Amino acid sequence: MEYRPLGTTGLEASVIGFGAEWIEKMDAVEVRALADRCAAAGVNIVDCWMSDPAVRSALGAALEPTRERWIIQGHIGSTWQDGQYVRTRDLAHVRPAFEDLLTRLRTDHVELGMIHFVDDPAELRALMAGEHGFMDYVRQLKAEGKIGHVGLSTHNPEVAQLAAECGEVEVILFSVNPAFDLMPPSDDLNTLFGDYEGVAGDGIDPVRARLYATCEQRGVALTVMKGYAGGRLLSADTSPFGVALTPAQCLHYALTRPAVASVLAGFEGVAQLEEALAYLDATSEERDYASVLASAPRHAWYGQCTYCGHCAPCSAGINIALANKYADLAALHDEVPASVQAHYEAMAATAGDCTGCEACEPRCPFGVAIAARMTQTAALFGC
Numbered sequence: 001m002e003y004r005p006l007g008t009t010g011l012e013a014s015v016i017g018f019g020a021e022w023i024e025k026m027d028a029v030e031v032r033a034l035a036d037r038c039a040a041a042g043v044n045i046v047d048c049w050m051s052d053p054a055v056r057s058a059l060g061a062a063l064e065p066t067r068e069r070w071i072i073q074g075h076i077g078s079t080w081q082d083g084q085y086v087r088t089r090d091l092a093h094v095r096p097a098f099e100d101l102l103t104r105l106r107t108d109h110v111e112l113g114m115i116h117f118v119d120d121p122a123e124l125r126a127l128m129a130g131e132h133g134f135m136d137y138v139r140q141l142k143a144e145g146k147i148g149h150v151g152l153s154t155h156n157p158e159v160a161q162l163a164a165e166c167g168e169v170e171v172i173l174f175s176v177n178p179a180f181d182l183m184p185p186s187d188d189l190n191t192l193f194g195d196y197e198g199v200a201g202d203g204i205d206p207v208r209a210r211l212y213a214t215c216e217q218r219g220v221a222l223t224v225m226k227g228y229a230g231g232r233l234l235s236a237d238t239s240p241f242g243v244a245l246t247p248a249q250c251l252h253y254a255l256t257r258p259a260v261a262s263v264l265a266g267f268e269g270v271a272q273l274e275e276a277l278a279y280l281d282a283t284s285e286e287r288d289y290a291s292v293l294a295s296a297p298r299h300a301w302y303g304q305c306t307y308c309g310h311c312a313p314c315s316a317g318i319n320i321a322l323a324n325k326y327a328d329l330a331a332l333h334d335e336v337p338a339s340v341q342a343h344y345e346a347m348a349a350t351a352g353d354c355t356g357c358e359a360c361e362p363r364c365p366f367g368v369a370i371a372a373r374m375t376q377t378a379a380l381f382g383c
């Protein structure tokens, strides 16, 4: 395993990290097998943004035997309310949710306390100015030793830039991949993703390039989410480049951006972890992504679900990310596979329960027309 300094924290992170969000579909034995293989391979950084108590408990049990080796990114502001994930700054929910995280992870601290998911620059400015007392709580956690360092997660390079310049955030969890890097930042997601053809061939968007340079200069570390763009870069059918990239190519792309310390890849099982670990022994030819980038993007990302889950909570109790994932899985086949149908029907609420309220849509960083997708998904599965 290769390790890199995590900015100025004094910590060293493995270049391949463990983005644990897919463990929600696994049983305790599978989660433990994944964590054990990570630890054996030298993977030492894990992100837990998930608020589901069962997921946190499963991860905590799996990490416990090797806890001293791990750098945990624990999120502040990711809460569980009425059986669903809710992102909030309301300390009445934030405080117990973070204490719950520590309890379920079977630890008294996490190395990185992440200000959870800020995509609006105005929101970050307000938090830094004292709104909700949120930052005071973050500082209190640091003073108490419950978090070692302050981090932040975002998909927006303008938010990341503000965080990098604020002097308080030492690590930023940021979405980095060859497709996203071509896109200009904007509060207007239509602008952000809509003119994709127009930026083809221009290389990294200058705002993103500035972010990377700022982080490098100031010693702010980037840890990477969406390194495979939700898996879409791994398939020719879904890649905006029209050809599939390999995990090694995606990982190498992210790891060759300035200031990037680790790519926290999501694994649906040990086999996918092994694919990522194969990067470490890959040849320079196997890592080469430039020939793929030279072919230029063909279409926009805007409107495509990456299964991130930020649209929750659904007023009808639908796990929107999971419904979208099952729909995308089913769409790969002429007929809906029985296994996918069974998993879909096992959901507590299905797309057929959608009322079309659209309350979820402003929370989606990728501009997915969720209500319309629910209608299509209900028709696809028949419920």
Ligand code: SF4
Binding pocket: 313, 314, 315, 316, 317, 318, 320, 353, 354, 355, 356, 357, 358, 359, 360, 361, 370, 371, 374
């Ligand atoms: S539009 Fe449908 S999926 Fe979105 S919150 Fe409303 S009921 Fe849930």
Ligand code: SF4
Binding pocket: 304, 305, 306, 307, 308, 309, 310, 311, 312, 320, 321, 324, 363, 364, 365, 366, 367, 368, 370
């Ligand atoms: S609909 Fe949007 S917010 Fe919800 S999981 Fe998909 S990409 Fe994420």
